[in-house]
Amino acid sequence: MHEASGRKGVSPGFTSDVMQAALSNRPIILLGDVGSGKSTFIERLIHIDAKEVLGESISLYVDFGASSTLKSLSEHVLDACVAQLRDTYDTNILGLKFAERALKKELSLFDESPEGSLRDVDEAAYRSARIQFLKNEMADRSNYLRKAFDWIKSSWRRQVVIFLDNVDQRNAQDQNDVFLIANELARTWPATVFVALRPETFYTSEREGAISGYHPRVFTISPPRTDVMLSLRIDFALKQLRDAGRLNSFPNGVQVDSETLELFLQTLSDNLRANVPFVRVVDNLAGGNMRMALQFVTDFVGSGHINTQKIIEVQKRVGRYTIPDHEFLRSIMFGDNRYYDPDSSPVPNLFRLTRRDxxxxxxxxxxxxxxxxxxxxxxxxxxxxxxxxxxxxxxxxxxxxxxxxxxxxxxxxxxxxxxxxxxxxxxxxxxxxxxxxxxxxxxxxxxxxxxxxxxxxxxxxxxxxxxxxxxxxxxxxxxxxxxxxxxxxxxxxxxxxxxxxxxxxxxxxxxxxxxxxxxxxxxx
The missing domain is CATH 1.10.10 (Arc Repressor Mutant, subunit A)
Known part of the structure; x- marks a missing residue:
């Protein structure tokens, strides 16, 4: 088990380790807790750190966190691959012309069959039989996609990389099943396969579950420092506001007072760099979950439990507003509610009772x-x-x-x-x-x-x-x-x-x- 990344990006030797795993037809496991930054690592790997290796590849990203009601995990993988080849690479692998190219060998064998001999006897019957043959070949979607990627790899001369992400947002059984899917893809498809798992699921499965019968390459993803991650996000938002007067995440037509928002974001940025008690609250309650830390800050920005006007006025007048930890705590504990609700708050009631004891x-x-x-x-x-x-x-x-x-x-x-x-x-x-x-x-x-x-x-x-x-x-x-x-x-x-x-x-x-x-x- 090795660290996948360091302070300056991908760890030395990671790319060569990935290539070795690909050549041995084994999936590559990215191990990290929920919200530790696995998705961000994947995005950075594709677009920055391993661009020289992966830049010319066919990179397909399968998100298992986007839907909580997936009927079939394997079907979700296949659907995502088909959709991304169509939308990102302008290639409809379910189209007739592509199928004829990908199944050229199979069509050649078909022409030698009795039905194929109809070409010299009944052209219409031949075409009908040929189309039905293609439909039957494509009905086995997994096998057909394997052949499609074989053709893409040899014709386009580009490797295929498949990322199975946000698997850690699903239950342990689903994570085991996704690993088996990843292993099957790595073994039978011409693709390098990454799969993200939670540490506890990996260790349990390694001892007595699906992973126990395999020897995958494993890399750990450690979460970044909370204050650094949040500062970078806020600084990026500030740059957008100063350059365009709005944030790209805003819906079309939505306008805000960019000066007021800029002052508020500047206050947050300053506190993340200099307000130790404030950072300590965020860091400890997030517990290494970067997704949750971002949600805390988002809730604070829109919280009805803080005096936003006071913060803006002090920032304008003094040039700095030190956020008291009690203001931030209230925004986290109450959320959008008027009162504390233990069913929706991320903070527990340590004095709860379940019986008269x-x-x-x-x-x-x-x-x-x-x-x-x-x-x-x-x-x-x-x-x-x-x-x-x-x-x-x-x-x-x-x-x-x-x-x-x-x-x-x-x-x-x-x-x-x-x-x-x-x-x-x-x-x-x-x-x-x-x-x-x-x-x-x-x-x-x-x-x-x-x-x-x-x-x-x-x-x-x-x-x-x-x-x-x-x-x-x-x-x-x-x-x-x-x-x-x-x-x-x-x-x-x-x-x-x-x-x-x-x-x-x-x-x-x-x-x-x-x-x-x-x-x-x-x-x-």
Missing amino acids: PKEHFILPLCLAHIQKAGELETDHGYVASGEVYRYLQSLGFEALEIAECLEYALRFRLIDSTGKYGKAAHEEVFRITTVGAYCYKTLIQKFTYIDAISVDISILDDHVRPGIAESFDLRQRLDRAELILGYLDEQWTYVPNSPDWNWEDTAKALWADLRKVRGRLPV
């Missing part, structure tokens, strides 16, 4: 802290066996079903990742904390902005406290509500036995300090 308010941070600390002591790359997680949480009084629901919730919000790799038994799931999980239980949980947002989603078991947790938009009232919730959580913590890995009291101290800081900024 006061201890359960703390099961998520307790679980995350133990997985991190136990993972640091283990040698299996930070992974902790599920049995160990269950033993620890059950020792604190939690039931098995509570623990299972906690782990499922943590996986859903990318607080942990799970796999069976590194030689673990197939039936024993293992977990490792992510940067998202570590940031949430260590840092995010200590912020007033966070407790204020999730206050509408915290189930209050105390009948005396519940009436005080009311809707509020006034900052003083929101601070009072947060203090009421903290006092309530202090009481619930008494039901938790002593835990060596995480202590609510330390988190509460930091939260109380943040509340006092915010209250201190209020006008007298």
Whole structure:
């Protein structure tokens, strides 16, 4: 396994490794987490880094993320190849003239057959039989496309490269199936085949799934630095605005105040370069997912939870506006909603309840802290066996079903990742904390902005406290509500036995300090 790219583009030797894989009729796997930049790597490979090698090739790009209701994965590949040859290379391989060229050898054999002998007896019958023969040959689409590419390669003298991208957005079974398709294409078609997979799917499949019977070439794709990627994107948008007064992504006829948008984008660009707390929030909550980081910034630009006019006025007057992390957090946590919604927000409620158990308010941070600390002591790359997680949480009084629901919730919000790799038994799931999980239980949980947002989603078991947790938009009232919730959580913590890995009291101290800081900024 090798790195596919470095800071200056494609890693040295990558192109030669690709050529070796092509000659050995093996698919080339690009390994990376969701949003790590595999699609961007492919685009850069085609148009920049390997242009000398791939520039004269027939490059076909098959997107498995564009449709969630594909009837057949193999049919999707074939349809995409046919469509791109027609649209990009002006070649209709389903047309009669092309089929006659691609099936020249087969037609020659047809002419020697009894039906072919009709040419000297009944011209009309011969033509009809010949057309039916071509239809039958083309009906086996996979075999026909192989012959079509054989003809293209020999006649055009250009190699064929097929990229199967966004496979990681589909489930594990689909990823296994796509790998089998890629292997079949690489083995039987005159093509070099790339396929993008998630690491956990690759390792599991390598041990006990579709990949276990093959030896593909594997290259890893590491995500770029979040701040660098976002800065480059924003700088590109700024250049478009300054050159054309609009962004190319705008629909035709849509106009905006380009000066105002330019000032706002300039504010974002400045903060990505100099505002460390702001960058830390983006980086930690994105967790290496560049697609999600871009969505965070997009949501911030159009958020109704920030005072855009204030930002523009300060940028005009002072020349710089430092985005407070609480403004950015609110835009992420609320999205387009008026209130925090755990079903649509990318940020979890760490104090959620599923039953009337006061201890359960703390099961998520307790679980995350133990997985991190136990993972640091283990040698299996930070992974902790599920049995160990269950033993620890059950020792604190939690039931098995509570623990299972906690782990499922943590996986859903990318607080942990799970796999069976590194030689673990197939039936024993293992977990490792992510940067998202570590940031949430260590840092995010200590912020007033966070407790204020999730206050509408915290189930209050105390009948005396519940009436005080009311809707509020006034900052003083929101601070009072947060203090009421903290006092309530202090009481619930008494039901938790002593835990060596995480202590609510330390988190509460930091939260109380943040509340006092915010209250201190209020006008007298």
